[in-house]
Amino acid sequence: MIVGGGGHGLAAAYYLAKNHGIRNVAVLERGWLGGGNTGRNTTVVRSNYLYPESARLYDFSLRLYEQLTHELNFNVMLSQRGHVMLAHSRHDLETQSRWVNTLRMHGVDSVLLTRAEVGALVPALDLSPAARFPVLGGLRQPRAGIARHDAVAWGYARAASALGVDIIQDCEVTGFAFGAGGAVSGVATRRGPIRAGRVGIAAAGHSSVLAGLAGVRLPVTSYALQAMVTEPLKPRLDTVVISPATGVYVSQSDKGEMVIGGSLDLFASYAQRGSFAVMQSVIAGTLEMFPSFSRLKLMRQWAGIVDVVHDSSPIIGPTPVPGLYINCGWGTGGFKAIPVGGWTLAHVLATGRSHELAEPFQLERFITGRLIDEAAAAGIAH
Amino acid sequence: MMLLSCPHCGPRDESEFTCGGTTHIVRPPPDSSDAQWGAYLFFRDNPKGVLRERWRHTYGCGQWFNVARHTVTHEVLSVYAMTEAPP
Numbered sequence: 001m002i003v004g005g006g007g008h009g010l011a012a013a014y015y016l017a018k019n020h021g022i023r024n025v026a027v028l029e030r031g032w033l034g035g036g037n038t039g040r041n042t043t044v045v046r047s048n049y050l051y052p053e054s055a056r057l058y059d060f061s062l063r064l065y066e067q068l069t070h071e072l073n074f075n076v077m078l079s080q081r082g083h084v085m086l087a088h089s090r091h092d093l094e095t096q097s098r099w100v101n102t103l104r105m106h107g108v109d110s111v112l113l114t115r116a117e118v119g120a121l122v123p124a125l126d127l128s129p130a131a132r133f134p135v136l137g138g139l140r141q142p143r144a145g146i147a148r149h150d151a152v153a154w155g156y157a158r159a160a161s162a163l164g165v166d167i168i169q170d171c172e173v174t175g176f177a178f179g180a181g182g183a184v185s186g187v188a189t190r191r192g193p194i195r196a197g198r199v200g201i202a203a204a205g206h207s208s209v210l211a212g213l214a215g216v217r218l219p220v221t222s223y224a225l226q227a228m229v230t231e232p233l234k235p236r237l238d239t240v241v242i243s244p245a246t247g248v249y250v251s252q253s254d255k256g257e258m259v260i261g262g263s264l265d266l267f268a269s270y271a272q273r274g275s276f277a278v279m280q281s282v283i284a285g286t287l288e289m290f291p292s293f294s295r296l297k298l299m300r301q302w303a304g305i306v307d308v309v310h311d312s313s314p315i316i317g318p319t320p321v322p323g324l325y326i327n328c329g330w331g332t333g334g335f336k337a338i339p340v341g342g343w344t345l346a347h348v349l350a351t352g353r354s355h356e357l358a359e360p361f362q363l364e365r366f367i368t369g370r371l372i373d374e375a376a377a378a379g380i381a382h
Numbered sequence: 383m384m385l386l387s388c389p390h391c392g393p394r395d396e397s398e399f400t401c402g403g404t405t406h407i408v409r410p411p412p413d414s415s416d417a418q419w420g421a422y423l424f425f426r427d428n429p430k431g432v433l434r435e436r437w438r439h440t441y442g443c444g445q446w447f448n449v450a451r452h453t454v455t456h457e458v459l460s461v462y463a464m465t466e467a468p469p
Contacts, residue, residue, distance in 0.1 A: 206430070208428035208429075208430075209430050217421075217425050218425070219420075219424040219426070220428055221403070221426055221428050222428055222430075222453070266400075266401055267401035267435070267451075268401075268428065268433055268435065268453050269453050269454075269456065270430045270453045270454045271453070271454055271455070271456060275383065276383045277383055277384075277395065277396050277397040280397075309424075310423075366420045366423075366425065367416050367417050367419075367420035368416065368420075369416075
Protein backbone atom coordinates (compact mmCIF):
# COMPACT_ATOMS: atom_id res chain seq x y z
CA MET A 1 0.00 0.00 0.00
CA ILE A 2 1.18 3.49 -0.83
CA VAL A 3 -0.04 6.49 1.16
CA GLY A 4 0.07 9.56 -1.06
CA GLY A 5 -1.23 9.86 -4.62
CA GLY A 6 1.24 12.42 -5.88
CA GLY A 7 4.01 11.77 -8.37
CA HIS A 8 6.23 9.78 -6.01
CA GLY A 9 3.41 7.54 -4.73
CA LEU A 10 1.95 6.87 -8.17
CA ALA A 11 5.41 6.20 -9.62
CA ALA A 12 6.11 3.76 -6.77
CA ALA A 13 2.87 1.93 -7.49
CA TYR A 14 3.69 1.78 -11.21
CA TYR A 15 7.20 0.42 -10.64
CA LEU A 16 5.92 -2.09 -8.06
CA ALA A 17 3.68 -3.49 -10.78
CA LYS A 18 6.07 -3.12 -13.69
CA ASN A 19 9.51 -3.87 -12.19
CA HIS A 20 8.49 -6.30 -9.48
CA GLY A 21 5.24 -7.85 -10.78
CA ILE A 22 3.40 -6.81 -7.61
CA ARG A 23 -0.04 -5.70 -8.73
CA ASN A 24 -2.03 -6.05 -5.52
CA VAL A 25 -1.28 -2.46 -4.68
CA ALA A 26 -3.47 0.39 -3.47
CA VAL A 27 -2.57 4.07 -3.61
CA LEU A 28 -4.48 6.11 -1.03
CA GLU A 29 -4.83 9.83 -1.63
CA ARG A 30 -6.37 12.27 0.81
CA GLY A 31 -7.42 14.73 -1.91
CA TRP A 32 -7.09 14.22 -5.64
CA LEU A 33 -4.26 12.84 -7.79
CA GLY A 34 -1.32 15.18 -8.01
CA GLY A 35 -3.12 17.88 -6.01
CA GLY A 36 -0.29 18.36 -3.54
CA ASN A 37 3.24 19.34 -4.45
CA THR A 38 3.06 17.53 -7.80
CA GLY A 39 0.65 20.24 -8.90
CA ARG A 40 2.35 23.06 -7.02
CA ASN A 41 5.96 23.11 -8.22
CA THR A 42 7.75 24.96 -11.00
CA THR A 43 8.24 21.77 -13.10
CA VAL A 44 12.03 22.06 -13.34
CA VAL A 45 13.98 18.84 -13.89
CA ARG A 46 17.78 18.68 -13.66
CA SER A 47 20.49 16.51 -12.15
CA ASN A 48 23.40 18.89 -11.48
CA TYR A 49 23.91 17.91 -7.85
CA LEU A 50 27.30 18.08 -6.22
CA TYR A 51 27.90 14.84 -4.35
CA PRO A 52 28.33 11.52 -6.17
CA GLU A 53 25.44 9.90 -4.28
CA SER A 54 23.12 12.75 -5.27
CA ALA A 55 24.33 13.02 -8.86
CA ARG A 56 23.75 9.27 -9.38
CA LEU A 57 20.27 9.51 -7.88
CA TYR A 58 19.08 12.58 -9.75
CA ASP A 59 20.70 11.67 -13.06
CA PHE A 60 18.96 8.28 -12.94
CA SER A 61 15.75 10.24 -12.44
CA LEU A 62 16.46 12.52 -15.40
CA ARG A 63 17.23 9.49 -17.59
CA LEU A 64 13.88 7.98 -16.60
CA TYR A 65 12.21 11.32 -17.45
CA GLU A 66 13.86 11.19 -20.88
CA GLN A 67 12.04 7.88 -21.54
CA LEU A 68 8.83 8.67 -19.68
CA THR A 69 6.57 9.85 -22.50
CA HIS A 70 7.22 6.65 -24.46
CA GLU A 71 7.22 4.42 -21.41
CA LEU A 72 3.84 5.66 -20.14
CA ASN A 73 2.41 6.42 -23.60
CA PHE A 74 1.42 9.77 -22.12
CA ASN A 75 3.01 13.01 -23.23
CA VAL A 76 4.72 14.49 -20.18
CA MET A 77 5.97 17.32 -22.43
CA LEU A 78 9.55 17.07 -21.27
CA SER A 79 11.38 20.03 -22.79
CA GLN A 80 15.15 19.80 -22.29
CA ARG A 81 15.76 23.48 -22.74
CA GLY A 82 18.62 23.56 -20.25
CA HIS A 83 19.14 25.27 -16.93
CA VAL A 84 21.50 28.18 -16.28
CA MET A 85 22.76 29.16 -12.86
CA LEU A 86 24.13 32.68 -12.99
CA ALA A 87 27.45 33.72 -11.46
CA HIS A 88 27.45 37.18 -9.91
CA SER A 89 30.93 37.38 -8.43
CA ARG A 90 34.47 36.07 -8.80
CA HIS A 91 33.64 33.64 -5.98
CA ASP A 92 30.60 32.35 -7.86
CA LEU A 93 32.80 31.80 -10.92
CA GLU A 94 35.36 29.86 -8.90
CA THR A 95 32.65 27.75 -7.27
CA GLN A 96 31.11 27.02 -10.64
CA SER A 97 34.49 25.96 -12.12
CA ARG A 98 34.73 23.44 -9.33
CA TRP A 99 31.14 22.33 -9.82
CA VAL A 100 31.45 21.84 -13.57
CA ASN A 101 34.46 19.57 -13.12
CA THR A 102 32.83 17.61 -10.31
CA LEU A 103 29.63 17.20 -12.29
CA ARG A 104 31.48 16.00 -15.38
CA MET A 105 33.29 13.43 -13.26
CA HIS A 106 29.85 12.21 -12.17
CA GLY A 107 28.80 11.97 -15.83
CA VAL A 108 26.34 14.85 -15.55
CA ASP A 109 26.43 17.13 -18.60
CA SER A 110 27.65 20.50 -17.49
CA VAL A 111 29.08 23.56 -19.21
CA LEU A 112 30.60 26.83 -18.03
CA LEU A 113 29.33 29.90 -19.82
CA THR A 114 31.00 33.26 -20.27
CA ARG A 115 29.04 36.42 -19.73
CA ALA A 116 28.63 36.81 -23.51
CA GLU A 117 27.39 33.23 -23.82
CA VAL A 118 24.84 33.81 -21.06
CA GLY A 119 23.73 36.94 -22.92
CA ALA A 120 23.34 35.07 -26.20
CA LEU A 121 21.31 32.37 -24.47
CA VAL A 122 19.15 34.68 -22.37
CA PRO A 123 18.83 37.99 -24.20
CA ALA A 124 16.15 39.24 -21.79
CA LEU A 125 18.63 39.23 -18.92
CA ASP A 126 20.01 42.51 -17.58
CA LEU A 127 23.73 42.19 -18.40
CA SER A 128 24.69 45.76 -17.65
CA PRO A 129 27.66 46.18 -15.29
CA ALA A 130 25.49 48.50 -13.19
CA ALA A 131 22.98 45.74 -12.46
CA ARG A 132 22.31 45.15 -8.76
CA PHE A 133 23.69 41.62 -9.24
CA PRO A 134 25.95 41.82 -12.30
CA VAL A 135 26.19 38.67 -14.41
CA LEU A 136 29.76 37.42 -14.88
CA GLY A 137 29.04 33.98 -16.28
CA GLY A 138 27.01 30.88 -15.66
CA LEU A 139 26.79 27.14 -15.20
CA ARG A 140 24.55 25.26 -17.61
CA GLN A 141 23.12 21.77 -17.70
CA PRO A 142 21.88 21.31 -21.27
CA ARG A 143 19.78 18.18 -20.47
CA ALA A 144 17.82 19.96 -17.74
CA GLY A 145 14.46 21.48 -18.53
CA ILE A 146 10.81 21.45 -17.63
CA ALA A 147 7.99 18.90 -17.89
CA ARG A 148 4.22 19.02 -17.58
CA HIS A 149 3.61 18.31 -13.89
CA ASP A 150 -0.01 17.10 -14.12
CA ALA A 151 0.88 14.79 -16.99
CA VAL A 152 3.55 13.10 -14.88
CA ALA A 153 0.99 12.26 -12.18
CA TRP A 154 -1.72 11.27 -14.66
CA GLY A 155 0.69 9.26 -16.82
CA TYR A 156 1.95 7.21 -13.90
CA ALA A 157 -1.60 6.84 -12.57
CA ARG A 158 -2.99 5.58 -15.86
CA ALA A 159 -0.09 3.20 -16.44
CA ALA A 160 -0.27 1.87 -12.87
CA SER A 161 -4.02 1.46 -13.12
CA ALA A 162 -3.64 -0.44 -16.41
CA LEU A 163 -1.34 -2.89 -14.60
CA GLY A 164 -3.95 -3.51 -11.90
CA VAL A 165 -3.11 -0.95 -9.20
CA ASP A 166 -6.08 0.43 -7.24
CA ILE A 167 -6.03 4.20 -6.87
CA ILE A 168 -8.39 5.52 -4.21
CA GLN A 169 -8.85 9.27 -3.98
CA ASP A 170 -10.61 11.17 -1.20
CA CYS A 171 -9.31 8.54 1.24
CA GLU A 172 -7.36 10.12 4.08
CA VAL A 173 -5.28 7.82 6.27
CA THR A 174 -6.11 8.50 9.92
CA GLY A 175 -4.06 5.80 11.66
CA PHE A 176 -2.12 2.56 11.36
CA ALA A 177 -2.90 -0.94 12.60
CA PHE A 178 -0.15 -3.15 13.99
CA GLY A 179 0.23 -6.91 14.25
CA ALA A 180 2.82 -9.31 15.63
CA GLY A 181 6.09 -7.68 16.69
CA GLY A 182 4.65 -4.23 16.21
CA ALA A 183 4.72 -4.60 12.42
CA VAL A 184 2.29 -2.62 10.32
CA SER A 185 -0.78 -4.66 9.40
CA GLY A 186 -2.88 -2.00 7.73
CA VAL A 187 -4.25 1.51 7.89
CA ALA A 188 -7.36 3.22 9.16
CA THR A 189 -8.91 5.64 6.69
CA ARG A 190 -11.92 7.93 6.62
CA ARG A 191 -13.54 5.29 4.40
CA GLY A 192 -12.76 2.35 6.70
CA PRO A 193 -9.81 0.08 7.54
CA ILE A 194 -7.62 -1.53 4.87
CA ARG A 195 -5.15 -4.33 5.58
CA ALA A 196 -1.67 -4.28 4.11
CA GLY A 197 1.55 -6.12 4.89
CA ARG A 198 3.79 -3.32 3.76
CA VAL A 199 3.02 0.38 3.65
CA GLY A 200 5.03 3.14 1.96
CA ILE A 201 4.47 6.79 2.81
CA ALA A 202 5.07 9.35 0.05
CA ALA A 203 3.42 12.43 1.47
CA ALA A 204 6.01 15.24 1.14
CA GLY A 205 5.11 18.06 3.55
CA HIS A 206 2.71 15.83 5.49
CA SER A 207 5.31 13.08 6.10
CA SER A 208 5.72 14.03 9.77
CA VAL A 209 1.97 13.93 10.35
CA LEU A 210 1.56 10.48 8.77
CA ALA A 211 4.70 8.96 10.29
CA GLY A 212 3.60 10.41 13.62
CA LEU A 213 0.41 8.32 13.40
CA ALA A 214 2.69 5.27 13.47
CA GLY A 215 4.83 6.69 16.28
CA VAL A 216 7.74 7.48 13.97
CA ARG A 217 9.56 10.78 14.39
CA LEU A 218 11.23 12.26 11.32
CA PRO A 219 13.97 14.92 11.00
CA VAL A 220 11.63 16.94 8.80
CA THR A 221 10.31 20.49 9.05
CA SER A 222 7.46 21.52 6.77
CA TYR A 223 7.63 24.88 5.03
CA ALA A 224 5.57 26.62 2.38
CA LEU A 225 7.34 27.07 -0.96
CA GLN A 226 5.52 29.43 -3.24
CA ALA A 227 5.56 29.99 -6.94
CA MET A 228 3.68 32.20 -9.35
CA VAL A 229 2.98 32.73 -13.04
CA THR A 230 2.55 35.85 -15.12
CA GLU A 231 0.12 36.44 -17.93
CA PRO A 232 1.22 34.63 -21.11
CA LEU A 233 3.47 36.39 -23.60
CA LYS A 234 5.34 35.57 -26.77
CA PRO A 235 8.46 33.37 -26.50
CA ARG A 236 11.05 35.39 -24.59
CA LEU A 237 12.94 32.85 -22.48
CA ASP A 238 13.79 29.37 -23.74
CA THR A 239 15.83 28.06 -20.83
CA VAL A 240 15.52 27.92 -17.03
CA VAL A 241 17.46 30.69 -15.28
CA ILE A 242 18.33 30.85 -11.60
CA SER A 243 20.16 33.56 -9.70
CA PRO A 244 21.93 32.34 -6.58
CA ALA A 245 22.02 35.92 -5.27
CA THR A 246 18.27 36.41 -5.16
CA GLY A 247 17.26 32.75 -5.07
CA VAL A 248 14.83 33.43 -7.89
CA TYR A 249 14.37 31.10 -10.84
CA VAL A 250 12.32 31.70 -13.94
CA SER A 251 11.24 29.69 -16.95
CA GLN A 252 8.60 30.24 -19.61
CA SER A 253 5.88 27.63 -19.88
CA ASP A 254 4.67 26.29 -23.21
CA LYS A 255 1.57 28.43 -22.69
CA GLY A 256 3.81 31.51 -22.54
CA GLU A 257 3.50 32.28 -18.84
CA MET A 258 6.65 33.17 -16.93
CA VAL A 259 6.88 30.64 -14.10
CA ILE A 260 8.65 32.16 -11.11
CA GLY A 261 9.90 30.55 -7.93
CA GLY A 262 12.15 31.63 -5.12
CA SER A 263 12.85 31.26 -1.46
CA LEU A 264 10.88 29.31 1.08
CA ASP A 265 8.67 31.13 3.51
CA LEU A 266 11.19 30.59 6.28
CA PHE A 267 8.89 29.51 9.09
CA ALA A 268 7.15 26.18 9.63
CA SER A 269 3.82 26.01 7.84
CA TYR A 270 1.14 23.63 6.62
CA ALA A 271 -0.84 26.43 4.93
CA GLN A 272 -0.78 25.90 1.17
CA ARG A 273 -0.41 29.59 0.47
CA GLY A 274 2.63 31.81 0.49
CA SER A 275 3.20 34.96 2.46
CA PHE A 276 3.06 38.27 0.67
CA ALA A 277 6.42 39.34 2.13
CA VAL A 278 8.24 36.52 0.31
CA MET A 279 6.29 37.03 -2.90
CA GLN A 280 7.38 40.66 -2.89
CA SER A 281 11.07 39.77 -2.54
CA VAL A 282 10.79 37.04 -5.22
CA ILE A 283 9.25 39.55 -7.64
CA ALA A 284 11.93 42.10 -6.79
CA GLY A 285 14.59 39.49 -7.56
CA THR A 286 12.89 38.61 -10.84
CA LEU A 287 12.91 42.24 -11.95
CA GLU A 288 16.60 42.60 -11.06
CA MET A 289 17.27 39.86 -13.61
CA PHE A 290 14.58 40.76 -16.14
CA PRO A 291 13.69 44.47 -15.96
CA SER A 292 11.47 44.09 -19.05
CA PHE A 293 9.06 41.88 -17.07
CA SER A 294 8.07 44.78 -14.85
CA ARG A 295 4.77 45.43 -16.58
CA LEU A 296 3.62 41.81 -16.66
CA LYS A 297 0.64 40.97 -14.50
CA LEU A 298 0.72 38.03 -12.16
CA MET A 299 -2.03 35.55 -12.97
CA ARG A 300 -1.73 33.06 -10.15
CA GLN A 301 0.30 32.45 -7.02
CA TRP A 302 0.30 29.31 -4.89
CA ALA A 303 2.36 27.31 -2.40
CA GLY A 304 3.15 23.70 -1.66
CA ILE A 305 4.23 22.29 1.68
CA VAL A 306 7.75 20.93 1.36
CA ASP A 307 9.52 18.47 3.67
CA VAL A 308 12.90 19.99 4.47
CA VAL A 309 15.63 18.00 6.21
CA HIS A 310 18.91 19.28 7.55
CA ASP A 311 21.10 18.10 4.65
CA SER A 312 18.65 18.80 1.79
CA SER A 313 18.77 15.14 0.76
CA PRO A 314 15.91 12.63 0.67
CA ILE A 315 15.07 9.74 2.97
CA ILE A 316 14.05 6.58 1.07
CA GLY A 317 13.82 3.36 3.05
CA PRO A 318 12.60 1.59 6.15
CA THR A 319 11.40 3.28 9.33
CA PRO A 320 11.81 1.88 12.87
CA VAL A 321 8.34 0.28 12.48
CA PRO A 322 8.61 -3.06 10.63
CA GLY A 323 6.74 -3.00 7.34
CA LEU A 324 6.55 0.79 7.21
CA TYR A 325 8.68 2.56 4.61
CA ILE A 326 9.08 6.20 3.75
CA ASN A 327 10.01 8.39 0.82
CA CYS A 328 10.40 11.97 2.02
CA GLY A 329 12.84 14.80 2.61
CA TRP A 330 13.00 15.98 -1.01
CA GLY A 331 12.26 19.45 0.25
CA THR A 332 12.12 21.99 -2.52
CA GLY A 333 13.26 19.54 -5.22
CA GLY A 334 10.81 16.66 -5.30
CA PHE A 335 9.36 17.02 -8.79
CA LYS A 336 12.58 16.23 -10.63
CA ALA A 337 12.99 13.14 -8.46
CA ILE A 338 9.56 11.58 -9.04
CA PRO A 339 10.79 8.72 -11.26
CA VAL A 340 13.71 7.73 -9.03
CA GLY A 341 11.71 8.27 -5.83
CA GLY A 342 9.05 5.89 -7.12
CA TRP A 343 11.62 3.42 -8.46
CA THR A 344 13.56 3.16 -5.19
CA LEU A 345 10.49 3.16 -2.91
CA ALA A 346 9.03 0.34 -5.01
CA HIS A 347 12.32 -1.56 -4.71
CA VAL A 348 12.45 -1.42 -0.93
CA LEU A 349 8.73 -2.22 -0.61
CA ALA A 350 9.05 -5.22 -2.94
CA THR A 351 12.34 -6.66 -1.74
CA GLY A 352 12.74 -5.37 1.80
CA ARG A 353 16.20 -4.13 0.80
CA SER A 354 17.13 -0.60 -0.19
CA HIS A 355 17.95 0.02 -3.82
CA GLU A 356 21.66 0.74 -4.22
CA LEU A 357 20.86 4.31 -5.35
CA ALA A 358 18.92 4.85 -2.11
CA GLU A 359 21.38 3.20 0.29
CA PRO A 360 23.13 6.45 1.27
CA PHE A 361 19.76 8.12 1.83
CA GLN A 362 18.57 6.33 4.93
CA LEU A 363 16.99 7.66 8.10
CA GLU A 364 19.95 6.39 10.20
CA ARG A 365 22.22 9.05 8.75
CA PHE A 366 20.71 11.54 11.19
CA ILE A 367 22.03 9.33 14.01
CA THR A 368 25.37 8.28 12.50
CA GLY A 369 26.07 11.80 11.24
CA ARG A 370 26.80 10.63 7.69
CA LEU A 371 24.83 13.48 6.14
CA ILE A 372 24.86 14.22 2.42
CA ASP A 373 24.83 17.96 2.74
CA GLU A 374 23.72 18.79 -0.75
CA ALA A 375 24.52 22.46 -1.13
CA ALA A 376 23.48 22.29 -4.76
CA ALA A 377 20.10 20.80 -3.94
CA ALA A 378 18.12 23.95 -4.12
CA GLY A 379 20.69 25.92 -6.02
CA ILE A 380 20.07 28.58 -3.43
CA ALA A 381 20.65 28.84 0.29
CA HIS A 382 17.36 28.20 1.99
CA MET B 383 1.60 39.51 5.67
CA MET B 384 1.75 38.11 9.19
CA LEU B 385 1.64 40.62 12.01
CA LEU B 386 3.91 39.64 14.88
CA SER B 387 3.98 41.42 18.22
CA CYS B 388 7.49 42.08 19.39
CA PRO B 389 7.34 42.23 23.20
CA HIS B 390 9.53 45.34 23.03
CA CYS B 391 8.34 47.20 19.91
CA GLY B 392 4.74 46.05 19.50
CA PRO B 393 3.01 44.80 16.35
CA ARG B 394 5.20 44.81 13.22
CA ASP B 395 5.16 43.16 9.79
CA GLU B 396 6.62 39.68 9.46
CA SER B 397 9.33 41.00 7.12
CA GLU B 398 11.04 42.66 10.11
CA PHE B 399 11.50 39.30 11.83
CA THR B 400 13.54 36.13 11.44
CA CYS B 401 12.17 32.78 12.54
CA GLY B 402 14.63 30.72 14.58
CA GLY B 403 12.59 27.52 14.57
CA THR B 404 11.52 25.26 17.41
CA THR B 405 12.11 26.61 20.89
CA HIS B 406 12.49 24.90 24.31
CA ILE B 407 15.09 22.47 22.91
CA VAL B 408 17.08 20.99 25.78
CA ARG B 409 20.70 20.01 25.21
CA PRO B 410 21.30 16.41 26.32
CA PRO B 411 24.05 15.51 28.82
CA PRO B 412 27.57 15.00 27.41
CA ASP B 413 27.46 11.21 27.84
CA SER B 414 24.34 10.88 25.66
CA SER B 415 24.08 8.18 23.00
CA ASP B 416 24.33 8.86 19.26
CA ALA B 417 20.56 8.46 19.05
CA GLN B 418 20.05 11.14 21.71
CA TRP B 419 22.49 13.50 20.00
CA GLY B 420 20.83 12.85 16.64
CA ALA B 421 17.43 13.60 18.16
CA TYR B 422 18.75 16.81 19.68
CA LEU B 423 20.42 18.02 16.50
CA PHE B 424 18.02 17.02 13.75
CA PHE B 425 14.63 15.81 14.96
CA ARG B 426 12.12 18.58 15.59
CA ASP B 427 8.46 18.70 16.43
CA ASN B 428 6.70 19.42 13.14
CA PRO B 429 3.06 19.64 14.20
CA LYS B 430 0.16 20.45 11.94
CA GLY B 431 -1.19 22.62 14.72
CA VAL B 432 0.36 24.72 17.47
CA LEU B 433 4.13 25.08 17.28
CA ARG B 434 6.28 26.84 19.86
CA GLU B 435 9.09 28.62 18.11
CA ARG B 436 11.54 31.48 18.58
CA TRP B 437 11.57 34.66 16.53
CA ARG B 438 13.95 37.60 16.43
CA HIS B 439 13.02 41.18 15.68
CA THR B 440 16.04 41.37 13.38
CA TYR B 441 15.23 44.70 11.72
CA GLY B 442 14.00 46.30 14.93
CA CYS B 443 15.21 45.91 18.49
CA GLY B 444 17.08 42.66 17.76
CA GLN B 445 15.39 40.86 20.64
CA TRP B 446 14.64 37.13 20.61
CA PHE B 447 11.29 35.96 21.95
CA ASN B 448 9.02 32.91 21.93
CA VAL B 449 5.83 32.54 19.95
CA ALA B 450 3.11 29.89 19.99
CA ARG B 451 1.73 29.85 16.46
CA HIS B 452 -0.67 27.63 14.54
CA THR B 453 1.06 26.19 11.47
CA VAL B 454 -2.11 25.99 9.36
CA THR B 455 -3.83 29.29 10.16
CA HIS B 456 -0.58 31.12 11.15
CA GLU B 457 -2.58 32.55 14.07
CA VAL B 458 -0.29 33.74 16.87
CA LEU B 459 -1.68 32.32 20.10
CA SER B 460 0.83 33.81 22.51
CA VAL B 461 4.09 35.72 22.69
CA TYR B 462 6.34 35.15 25.70
CA ALA B 463 9.90 35.76 26.85
CA MET B 464 12.80 33.45 25.93
CA THR B 465 13.22 32.30 29.50
CA GLU B 466 9.52 31.77 30.24
CA ALA B 467 7.99 28.31 30.37
CA PRO B 468 5.55 27.56 27.54
CA PRO B 469 2.03 28.76 28.40
